[in-house]
Amino acid sequence: MEGSAVEIPCQADPSDGLAEAKQDHYAEYLAKVNETNDVQATEDICNSRGVLLVKAGARIDQGVAERILQHKLIKPLEDQVALKDQIDGDKLAGHFALLARRFSDIARINRSLNFEAEFKTLIHFPAVSSCLCQKITVLMERLPEHFEAGLFGGWLGALVAREMRLGKDQIRAAFFAGLTRDLGFLHIDPAIVYKQGALTAEEWRAIMSHVLVANLFLSNLSCVTQEVVTAVVEHHERYDGTGYPTGRSGTQLSTLGNIIGLVDTLQALRMKQFAKRGRNLMDARPYLQLNVGKHSVPVYEAMMKILKKSGLQMTRTQGDELAIVAARLQDRLVTLQKVLPVLEQLIKLSSELPRLNKQGRSSSVVATNVLDMIQRSGLNQDELIDWARGVENDPQTSDVDEINEMELLANELIWQLNSVHRACRQFCEEQGTNSAAMVRIEAQCKLLGSLLSPG
Ligand SMILES: [Fe+2]
Structure with missing residues (x-):
């Protein structure tokens, strides 16, 4: 094997084990998308030695993906392909509206905190930065749970930032960081990402590498600010130092990283513990109180204020x-x-x-x-x-x-x-x-x- 298009940066501590996901698997996700939504090479795709792998205009099907997978590319694959149908601000807003219809607590918070109009502006900005649309579309089609988590994270991240009275640019950055925080999964072996049941230590390391992978490609996008990249990289760090990939703590973490970290945890709580029981975000209050040291005080307080203002009640067990x-x-x-x-x-x-x-x-x-x-x-x-x-x-x-x-x-x-x-x-x-x-x-x-x- 010659190498890969995306490699974990050499500064990654080998003891983290995050150097596992050396091979870029994005082509495999694209080939699956191509089954229902044409994915075409927009230019000749060459490997790092200049050898032509895929001619401009060719579809990225399974066979092409397997060929690409064997090579390190001269430039990122996402810059050399286009999807026939791609998400934009309108479609994204439509998906958010559906999410708010399915989860009445989201709609309730949006209304009670008067955030609907402001969030609509955010979600359209400007047509959700077209450079990200391809990745978000692939995430939506191949990893819909992560896509939904992104919508939720972008929405709540922006709301927490607003509650903390951060500036407009930071609120927008919180939205983008929440939305894009798990795009790194699109470069990790689908056999691991889709695996049901217990993961081995090596597989966990590959999963954890999604933050470093995201760092690599988001850093190359002109529409993504450094603030967003940092927050994405930090979204699994925790204020008490128990997160990954670095275990940094306290003020070593950025404000947005702390916000998206909290939002990510709440999303996991909703999906893994609340969904089956019909619980709502107010039921996260005991979690927040129990884990008070895991999140920065201003972020924790902003979240508690949002819950209080929402007027939501904890779910009651029926008699x-x-x-x-x-x-x-x-x-x-x-x-x-x-x-x-x-x-x-x-x-x-x-x-x-x-x-x-x-x-x-x-x-x-x-x-x-x-x-x-x-x-x-x-x-x-x-x-x-x-x-x-x-x-x-x-x-x-x-x-x-x-x-x-x-x-x-x-x-x-x-x-x-x-x-x-x-x-x-x-x-x-x-x-x-x-x-x-x-x-x-x-x-x-x-x-x-x-x-x-x-x-
Ligand atoms: Fe994540």
Whole structure:
């Protein structure tokens, strides 16, 4: 293999493992789009040695994509192809309107905060920068969930920026950063991006590389400001230093990076935890309160103000569901109780290792934070489990709010414990079990996994 059109920059720390996604897979996504929406080479496409690979006018079908995939190109593929139908500001606004129709909390917030007209202007600006339209179209056609996440992120990012009283340019930059933050996925092996089920450590590293890949191509676009690029690169960093790719924290992160980081987390919460239960953004309040150190104070406060002004109410558990929710809550509380000593053991064992790489340090910090959150929340106490059992046996409507809030907190903690488990598994895979300490860490990691997913 000769190389690739997109390579991870050499400044990427190899210990991040982010240098996995060396090959650019954009041609494969284009070939799939081409099945329903013509994708044509607008000029002769040559490899880095000047050898002609694809003639101008040719369609980018599967065979052509496979040929391109084997070569490093002389210039980025996106600059040498055109789509027959491409998204523009009008279409994007139409997609946002559909999203707001499907999720009434989005419509409610937009109305209550009087953001509708301003957002329409943003989403059309100017025809959503035509240089980005190709990528956004491919994202919409091939990774619709990420496209929807982009729409949500652009909208909420801009709204948070406005609530923080940032200038018009920064509000616009927040919109673009939210919209484009996951375009990097379009360069990662589709076999990994579409994979169902658990990813290996190597696959996770490829997934995490989407921020660095986005950095490469967004930096080359004249319509994208450096502020937007930085926010996209930072959208998985967290204020407490537990994010990636650099683990930077606090004021080392840009204001927009902090905003898009919060928005990205809320989107994940909506899709992975709220969607099935019909919950709304107000249900994210316990998450925000629990994770207060994960986001910068002005961003956190702006988000809380938006929720307050929206007039949304937390989703209420229906009376006839109360016993079921109380039973489920008991299971989660028991799990939280059982994992506490495992977490303590993991933290202790990792502190005894002679050297921890970045992955290990980050896992240990996240585990310590989650342990602290469980203890602060008090959800591990016997009295609470007894109370939930009492509600299950004799459900009263006066218990609804408390049960609801506790379930949200417990769900969030279980979610975070799953992240700790994943990071720990990745750390064990990377380090191997060539020492007694690593053998013990791996055993605790397995125990944590079995407690979180019994059977
Ligand atoms: Fe992302």
